[in-house]
Amino acid sequence: MSGQLQGGSPSNHSLAFRVMRLCRPSFQAEEAVLRLLDPLDLLAAEDILVDPSLPPDDLLRISDPSTPDAVANSDFTFRDRFQIRNPVDAMALSGLLIVPQSFGNIYLGETFSSYISVNNSSKFEARDVIIKAEIQTERQRILLLDTSKSPVESIRSGGRYDFIVEHDVKELGPHTLVCTALYNDGDSERKYLPQFFKFIVNNPLSVRTKVRTVKDNTYLEACIENHTKSNLYMDQVEFEPSQQWTATRLETSEYSAEANSETRGLLKPPVLIRAGGGIYNYLYVIKSTIEEFGQSKVDGSSILGKFQITWRMNLGEPGRLQTQQIYGTPITQKDIELQMLDIPPIIILERPFQVHLSITNQTDRTLGPFEVFTSPGISNDEKFVMVNGIQKLVLPPLEASNSNIFDLNLIATGLGVQKISGITIFDVREKKLYDPLPDVEVIFLFFFFFVHSFLNRRYILLIVCTFFHGNADLC
Amino acid sequence: MTGEEPDAGGDPPSVAIADPLLSPPTSPLDLPFDVPSLLALSRRGQWRAVLDAVAVARRSHGLLPHHHLVCLAVSALALSKLRRFSDAAAEIDALDAPLDSPRFRFESYPSSYPGRSGSMVPFALRFLHADLPQRLGTRSVTVDRLYALFDLVRSKILEETTTASADLWRRREVFVIASLCCNHFVHREFEAALALVRLLLERDPSDPLLLSRLGYVQLQIGDLTGAKASFARLENLHPSGERTVELENLVGRNKALEFIVVKDYAAAVREYEECIERDPADVVALNNKALCLMYSRDLSDSIKVLEGALERVPTAALNETLVVNLCSMYELAYVNHGDVKKTLSNWIAQVAPDDFDPSCTRI
Numbered sequence: 001m002s003g004q005l006q007g008g009s010p011s012n013h014s015l016a017f018r019v020m021r022l023c024r025p026s027f028q029a030e031e032a033v034l035r036l037l038d039p040l041d042l043l044a045a046e047d048i049l050v051d052p053s054l055p056p057d058d059l060l061r062i063s064d065p066s067t068p069d070a071v072a073n074s075d076f077t078f079r080d081r082f083q084i085r086n087p088v089d090a091m092a093l094s095g096l097l098i099v100p101q102s103f104g105n106i107y108l109g110e111t112f113s114s115y116i117s118v119n120n121s122s123k124f125e126a127r128d129v130i131i132k133a134e135i136q137t138e139r140q141r142i143l144l145l146d147t148s149k150s151p152v153e154s155i156r157s158g159g160r161y162d163f164i165v166e167h168d169v170k171e172l173g174p175h176t177l178v179c180t181a182l183y184n185d186g187d188s189e190r191k192y193l194p195q196f197f198k199f200i201v202n203n204p205l206s207v208r209t210k211v212r213t214v215k216d217n218t219y220l221e222a223c224i225e226n227h228t229k230s231n232l233y234m235d236q237v238e239f240e241p242s243q244q245w246t247a248t249r250l251e252t253s254e255y256s257a258e259a260n261s262e263t264r265g266l267l268k269p270p271v272l273i274r275a276g277g278g279i280y281n282y283l284y285v286i287k288s289t290i291e292e293f294g295q296s297k298v299d300g301s302s303i304l305g306k307f308q309i310t311w312r313m314n315l316g317e318p319g320r321l322q323t324q325q326i327y328g329t330p331i332t333q334k335d336i337e338l339q340m341l342d343i344p345p346i347i348i349l350e351r352p353f354q355v356h357l358s359i360t361n362q363t364d365r366t367l368g369p370f371e372v373f374t375s376p377g378i379s380n381d382e383k384f385v386m387v388n389g390i391q392k393l394v395l396p397p398l399e400a401s402n403s404n405i406f407d408l409n410l411i412a413t414g415l416g417v418q419k420i421s422g423i424t425i426f427d428v429r430e431k432k433l434y435d436p437l438p439d440v441e442v443i444f445l446f447f448f449f450f451v452h453s454f455l456n457r458r459y460i461l462l463i464v465c466t467f468f469h470g471n472a473d474l475c
Numbered sequence: 476m477t478g479e480e481p482d483a484g485g486d487p488p489s490v491a492i493a494d495p496l497l498s499p500p501t502s503p504l505d506l507p508f509d510v511p512s513l514l515a516l517s518r519r520g521q522w523r524a525v526l527d528a529v530a531v532a533r534r535s536h537g538l539l540p541h542h543h544l545v546c547l548a549v550s551a552l553a554l555s556k557l558r559r560f561s562d563a564a565a566e567i568d569a570l571d572a573p574l575d576s577p578r579f580r581f582e583s584y585p586s587s588y589p590g591r592s593g594s595m596v597p598f599a600l601r602f603l604h605a606d607l608p609q610r611l612g613t614r615s616v617t618v619d620r621l622y623a624l625f626d627l628v629r630s631k632i633l634e635e636t637t638t639a640s641a642d643l644w645r646r647r648e649v650f651v652i653a654s655l656c657c658n659h660f661v662h663r664e665f666e667a668a669l670a671l672v673r674l675l676l677e678r679d680p681s682d683p684l685l686l687s688r689l690g691y692v693q694l695q696i697g698d699l700t701g702a703k704a705s706f707a708r709l710e711n712l713h714p715s716g717e718r719t720v721e722l723e724n725l726v727g728r729n730k731a732l733e734f735i736v737v738k739d740y741a742a743a744v745r746e747y748e749e750c751i752e753r754d755p756a757d758v759v760a761l762n763n764k765a766l767c768l769m770y771s772r773d774l775s776d777s778i779k780v781l782e783g784a785l786e787r788v789p790t791a792a793l794n795e796t797l798v799v800n801l802c803s804m805y806e807l808a809y810v811n812h813g814d815v816k817k818t819l820s821n822w823i824a825q826v827a828p829d830d831f832d833p834s835c836t837r838i
Contacts, residue, residue: 020807024735025766027691028796031657033832035555035606037599039514041647042548043506045541045581046601047593049640077790078520078828086684087646088675090653093660093688095728095759096796097735097766099803117774121810160808164772231663233697270698272665312697316736 014122014186015129015155017179017195021103022113022164024315031092036084106175107204107228109311109319111168116145116179118161124186126155135167136176142167155183172201204228204319207307211286211328218286218328220247220304226273232311234271235318239284241305242325247284273311286328304328335363336370338425338437341405349415349444352388354407357437359425361398367427368397372408374422375436383421384414384444397429412444507532507542513549520828522556525549539587541595544579548600555603556830560610567604574601598647601627602654609658618658625651649675665696681712683722687729699736706733724750724757731763740767756791758784762800769804778804785822793827795835802836813838 040048084090106112116133120126129152133145144165155161169175177197185191208223220239226232241247273280286304307323342356361367372393374386387393388411398404412418421439426432508528516524529550532542547566554563574596577583581591605620628648635641656671672689679685690705706729713722731746747764750757761784768777781801784792801819805812820836827833 016810018807018810020803022770027695029657029661030794030796031654031661033795033830035552035603037552037602038646038650039517040643041598041602042552043510043513043545044597045544045593045595046598047581047595047640049637049643077518078793079518081520081828081830082517084650087649088653088682088684088688090650090657091660091688092657093691095687095691095732095763096794097763098796099766099769099800101799101803115769115772115774115807117807119808119810160774162772162774164770231665231696235697235699269666269669270693270696270701272696275663312699314695314697315732316694316697316699 013191013193014120014124014126015181015183015193016119016121017181017193018117018119019177019179019195019197020115021100022115023100023104024313024317025097025099026314027093028096028098029092030094030096031090034081034092036080036082036089036092038084038087103199105229106169106199106201107319108169108172108201109204109321111166111318112175113164113166114177116163116165118155118181120155120157120159122186123157125157126186127153127184129153129155129161129181129183131161131163132178132180133163133165134178136178137171138173139171169201172203174198174200202227204232204311205309205321207309207323209326211304211326220284220286220326220328222282222284222307223279224273224282224309225277225279226275227277229275230313231275231278232273232313232319234273234280234309235312236308236310237271237282238308239282239305240308241286242303244289244302245304246287246289247305248287250283250285302328334434335432336360336367336425336427336434337362338423338434340420340423340437340440343420343440343442347412347442347444349412352409352411354409355420356405356407357423358403358405359395359398360403361400364400366397366399367430368395369428370395370398371426371428372406373424373426375424376422382414384418385410385412385420387411412442415444417441417443506545507535507538520556520830522553522829525553526557529553540579540584541581541588544595544600545597548597548603551603551607552599555607555610558830558832560607563603564607564611567600567607574604602651606654614658614662618655621651621655621658625655645678649678660692660695665692668692683709683713683725686712687725690729690732694732694736702736703733706730720753724754724760727753728757728760728763731760731767735763735767735770738770740771743767744771756788758788758791758794758797761792762794762797765804766800774804774808778808789826793823793831795832798823798835799837 112135118129118131129147131145131147131152132143135142135144144167145163152161175198177199179195179197181193183191183193204227206225206227208225210221212219212221222237222239224234224237239247239249271280304326306325309321309323311319313319337360339358339360340355341358344353344355347353357372359370372395373391374383376383388409393406393408395404395406408423410420419439419441421436423437425434427434508531513525513528516522516528529546532538533546538546547570551563551566554560554566572578575594579594579596581588581593581595601624605617605624608614608616608620609618625648628644628651631644632641632648635644652671652675656668656675659665659667659671669689669692672685672692675685676682676689686705686709690702690709693699693702693705706726709729710726713726718726727746727750731743731750734740734743734746744764744767747760747767750760751764754760761780765777765780765784768774768780778801781792781797781804784797785801798819802812802816805815805819809815816836816838820833820838823831823833823836
């Protein structure tokens, strides 16, 4: 039965409830039935027009859908079930709508809408009909319709009383649509007809969030997973931050400029999450609205905000959900900030070079003295960059909010792209070892200099290197 | 190649060239059946009669290789229309060689087709060969074959030397892309469907049918802004003074859809009524108007609209989707809906073409 719910209906009643879920209709693609073709493609060889001696007009006349049938007196009857008019018609989408063919699934956040028809299939009139419809869940009963104040005077034999109910689904689990009719039957007996239609409400989405801090920024990553049996069009996904934060969505524009600018606006790919487990990720950068330097430390249970999600299905059928509050880990402010300021543009193998570094005390008290060295790190990889000279550099104490710039003398022992890694700071007084500076990649070269004296010209071949900083680990 | 000519159909070719019946056809449509009557039968949906005509043709003497292929194409189509899909597939499989085999080229039979070259395979046969696996439960084979057909058509467009033949292959390209788009749509693979619509729009950015269908795909997804833009573009490209009745109705029906989206069913009904006044056989308007009435709680009138359509314009209105909708309404309206559906079913049996799918009444 299409869209019908199973409900018990005692047979000694004049009246009966017929119920059909009324979610929005869908477009029907009629390709299962029709296989529209061009008669020329059916009756002639595909390379028919290769032969220049054959008159193309004769042949193409067969394709012409307006040609009347010689035999059938211009009887066009079911021509449109056979002959294609326009090749695009193979899409089989005429715009015909079809009513929902099954009850389907119901999800939290949707609107349950239903056509309810009270039919009188007896030979007698039913009078003074009081009709009630309500939804019962584990937690509550919601009245949708009640004609007690103005009962339906009469439903004649073979007649009907129809109504449409709507209910925003806000609870999970089993629901029962209870329809009752209280009426006087043909014998003037007051009869009571209850009918029950059960359905279950499931969760359509899950939202998993991760909060990460990278350098000075806090990022919120949200992964939406679709548990329904339909593709969900994400109409609106909005993160509403709580008062002390602002949030900016980061998105790539994968949709590059179309060659044909006329169609560009029409074909921006929609965010469509596939049925049964498809996912889509959203990324936001969270910034504190409180701008004080060093004051952004927040306690561990800070509330970042929540998501408002609106999705749509066929013909715009909407669903809306809100997530719970999302908590974030605070932005950790390091006590000591170590930064690499400068590296020489050309670094030659086995020749010492200097890197400039700065150390900043981000606390409100004096720290230090410090030792700077390169630590071996976890891996046993051979290191091709070493401190040249004294292995431990000692730095004097640093007052609150102050910086110091110093040089580290290094030497490279291997050619090519290598890492300067493991530069570590150790606070001697507090016995505190800080995280090493993130790896920096550089290229070490030979420097070629040749003088080629040929026709009194000198050629200098110089290979210029580029160097780049290794990225901080974003994972 | 030996002096012996390979045979496409299974019958040994006759030898005597002097026999006038065997001289090469002067027209490529010189077929072993009467073409106009076969087309008339097809347009009336009399597919059993088509099958009979093909069977008779196949028994005639002096059939040339390309006759066998055309008979095969028509037979496979008729069997598909009668929903005898395994029979259709079996007939094509009996060919025992792929459609690209030299056996199916004119130059392989120089005495039968002097001076002619090229493939004698009817393009519809390729399409049916691709379409059938999904009717038999292996959709992936259909998709693969359709994409392979897409490749073939694209390479033919590049090869063709005359404008007429290149145009013909371009029409076939649009046909194949549109078929693929439909396939993806039916299986809810909307991103693929949209990508193919984009391809079609590149070739013809102002085609009103295409823009409408883009809108329908977007509406099915739920992308209301996208659909609105597509419909607006159509209206801008084809302004109101210059439209045919057909185009005017297309625009009207699209407007009605936008009303349906916001649940303004009364406004949608008004749009559809204007369409029906311009064209009383506009079945899409009739069908959709009935749905709007139902969604407005007016089940009785929705049934009247559909029953009225079947009565007034039966050959246009006899459409499986319309019948499914009517039967759904019957099930809602009548406790004992079996009787009224049976009456409908009997009427359909008398009036409907052979390829009408009777399961749509769900009896």
